[in-house]
Amino acid sequence: MKSSRFLYWGVQLFGWSLYGVLMTLTLYVYHPKKIDSDVILRVTSFVALAIIFTHLMRLFFIKQGWLDMKLFPLIPRILISSIVCSSLIVFGNETSNAITRCDSQEKFSFFQIFIEIISNTFLILFWNAVYFTYHFFSKSRKQELNNLSLEASRNEIELKNLRTQLNPHFLFNSLNSIRALIEIEPLKAKNAVTALSNLMRKSLMFGKTNLVTIQEEIEMVSNYLDLEKIRFEERLTIGWNLDPQIQDFTIPPFSIQMLVENAIKHGISNLIEGGTISIITKKEHDSIFIIVENTGTLKTEIDLGIGIENTRRRLDLQYKGAAEFHLYQKENKVISSITFKL
Secondary structure (H helix, E strand, O other): OOHHHHHHHHHHHHHHHHHHHHHHHHHHOOOHHHHHHHHHHHHHHHHHHHHHHHHHHHHHHHHHOHHHHHHHHHHHHHHHEEEEEHHHHHHHHHHHHHHHOOOOOOOOOHHHHHHHHHHHHHHHHHHHHHHHHHHHHHHHHHHHHHHHHHHHHHHHHHHHHHHHHHHHHHHHHHHHHHHHHHHHHHHHHHHHHHHHHHHHHHHHHHOOOEEEEHHHHHHHHHHHHHHHHHHHHHHHHEEEOOOHHOOOOOOOOOOHHHHHHHHHHOOOHHOOOOOOEEEEEEEEEEEEEEEEEEEOOOOOOOOOOHHHHHHHHHHHHHOOOOOEEEEEEEOEEEEEEEEOOO
């Protein structure tokens, strides 16, 4: 607010003062002998009156609510206001000139007054055009910022809700893994509970942030796969192919985790002989790829559950088309990948 007021008064004072200087220089170029103290006083009086009356006109606009009006009903109001403002400036300047030059023999000319009012009306119209253009531009920019802020707020709320959904989903899958061990291998189940406790601590931390590094995500995925390894034993083979140069690149939390969970739930767990899960991170040209491959067959109709749909929605919200999710079959492997465009 203070910066706008400072800008207004700065332009107001500078603009009218510059106009006064230009009037004086123009008169000097064509009639240098006419430049005297009376002319300087007359120009100074005009500049002061122009500043005062245009400011009063602006206050009138604000009080009447004209700044929020549509263009067409506003035009005649601005025209009439400009004529009134011009007339006040001219009569004020003539009155000031008459007071300061009591002994002057200069005759009062209504025609000259009329011409000055007309010419100054165009000047005031130009002032109004500049002022309203700036006002409409500022209003439009402010509305755009408000819309962006509102959209960001809505997106943040939705992202928070999506992250909140992931912890129960993650816990449910982990508990299923432990449940399978309780009766047949109690000791492994006990170790698995300890591992789950560590995982939940980290997942709670991830649930409070919008982005984590690939390295942080990989650490949690590694712990999760250790937990699943207890359940699947030799049926689960894990492969890693990680690019160390992109370990600090940030991604939405649980992104890789969801791909791995989906690979186990819809892939490995459905195969009697088990299979392999490979986690790959790499950078090629101007893109970063996160790929999870698992042994299995991609069914034509498959319920991917909350994990994949959640990941897709978060990518749409946070990257606005700069991140893509793909799920497809390649030979005897199902491949899920996320591509981040740099």
